[in-house]
Amino acid sequence: MDFSFSDDQQELRNAVAKVLSDWCTPADLHARYVGLDADTGRAKGRWEALSGLGVCGLLINEGAGGFGLTDIDLIGIAEEAGRVVLPEPLSTTAGVVLPIVASTDAGAPLVVAALEQGHSATFGGVTFGAKRHKITTTIDGSRASTPRVANSTAEQFLLVAEVGGDLELHVVGRQAVEITETPSLDLTRDLATIHWTPSATTRIASGEAAGTLIEELLNRAALYSAAELLGLCESMLTLTASYVSERKQFGVPVGSFQAVKHHLAGARVRLEFARPALYRAAYSLATTAQTTAHDISMAKSMASDAADEAARVSLQCHGAIGYTFEYDLHLAMKRAWALAADFGDARSHRARVFRLVSAAKA
């Protein structure tokens, strides 16, 4: 029993965290909200810097141009991406889309090519598209007949289809789909609706194999959004702790009042106990444990609740300044709201836990 990260894992995480802090500042995010960052080249530079570290291919084996590492190595990096409210799909690409695509015969060469091309080959769009798809209704919560995806500026999309009652996975280039921007509260996510038609040439998996991969896809999406949520939690609580330590009322910092302390302590405790659940889930996925689905649902439900609580108390402890567009809090808060609900909210994952525990006993 060793519940810790190795020095190498810690160093890799720190190296990525440094690049993220340099390249994804609150100023960058504010600029993106008003549509400026495309001009400054910061977004492009950021993705190039991250690609330069090879993060996207961390889970891909070395023969295919990756590093052959595991989810245990990647999970802390996803937390860091959440901490800076990274707009680009770093953990989605590295932790969700590429490992799924690479595990299929048809998809493997696409991953090799994408990693060779570096930054230009952004994969986006973990989607749950097919109408009446059971996953669409239980995990995504959306009943739309067309998928809603984040990171719609991506070059290629991994999409789910239901054809003649069978599930299929497709990788589709952006030239073959119709993209309609779908504005949302967190403008940095680039949400869009995708209209597309499945064809045999874009299919990478079908039948039973597709079903298994979609299950893994959803697990991975839940796990990595849980990681980002905990990074967001930490970010909101750090910002708020610093603000209430400086802001004075009645001649003293407002953070010296117990009412404020207890709000923040409650959220900090949730974060403290959600973290080991996240790491255990990453470990279970990496070691293909029997309990992987259970452990991931546990991690996502705890992370969603922790982020929801952190967002709620952070706003309250800031007072009116936190309610403004110019202050930094809303950047993390809006992402937290979105991710807390995406890929299954806390309650839907708890329902899955009960189903899995009951099934294991039966």
Add this chain to the structure above:
Amino acid sequence: MDLTFTPEQQAFRQQARTWLEANVPKPGVLRSLDTKEGFEDHRVFERTLFDGRWSVVSWPEAFGGRDVGIMEWLIFEEEYYRAGGPRRVSQNGIFLLAPTMFEFGTEWQLNRYMAKMASGEEIWCQGWSEPDAGSDLAGIRSKATKVDGGWLLNGQKTWCSRGAFAHRCFGIFRSDPEADRHRGLTYYLIDMAAEGVTVRPIGQLDGETGFAEVFFDDVFVPDDDVLGGIGDGWKVAMATAGSERGISLRSPARYTEAATKLMDLLASTPTGDVDGFDPRAAIADDVVKAYLDAEAYKLHTYMTATKVRAGHKVGAEASATKIFWSEVDVNIHRAALRLLGEGADLYEPVERGGVDLSEWLDGYLFALSGPIYAGTNEIQRNVVAERMLGLPRG
């Protein structure tokens, strides 16, 4: 990261399981811990544990332990609760005082007290709180006055768990009234049978006497029974408090075991619809949340244990831990009572799935004390805010 157990640890688990299955009494055999006769029943069981060398597995062999590491201790705890082991009558001694003794105790003190603590021959209670010093512990007023060869204690302690029947007491007293309030305290190991000690049991919510107030009237304590240095009482007490809030008092197995039973209770609750209300559907989310929190506490403990093994000293995170386990305990039992609905407050034993349902009520009453003892959760939230988030002191 490796979340598996070694073959040696698995063998240790199996060995503990086999012994416990053969030796743990069936539920209801031991009478209530908080009665005179039940106290004795539990002491007899402690002796059985000790004779099997299972009462204090992490202690040195010289005092009846097996000298195993923190992971093995956690494994033992999992097996203990899995086997349905009773509440430990010796817990204040073996879980709270003992870590402090190993850190600050003299050789004489260790030889004199540890084995008897481990065997249940001497049961310890805690003498800290006073009528006017609860959360504000440094405000205690009970006094220790230096005399030839020892100290004379005077004053009143209260809410002493196991105080009604305990043999010995570990307490803090003001030994220097002139000194700063945190510096003038000393930690004493006290004989409850000494002349001048008066015990007045206090009935708890359930009417039984789990705790007591204790009056000290010129009680003599020899110099040998000062734990740590004179005037170091606060520092020594905080080491004990760390154990109380951290991992040594409340190992996760207690909660994961109750949480598993709670999930079974949910599964066996019939679905129903009264005026559009289906209790099972309405309460399921609370149940799973409590179950997952118990599981999270276990994972967090293994994470902390990994750090402790690498030399880390548990600090303010013990306060986060205390808030979490005490609330988990309440939430588990509250969810169970909600599932039971009308009749949840009956003492009449009703069996379902091999569990006596009135156990949930007893467990709830016990759980409700958790957010209060070992430093109220309000105090712990201040500690978390100040020391984990860096907020200014009020």
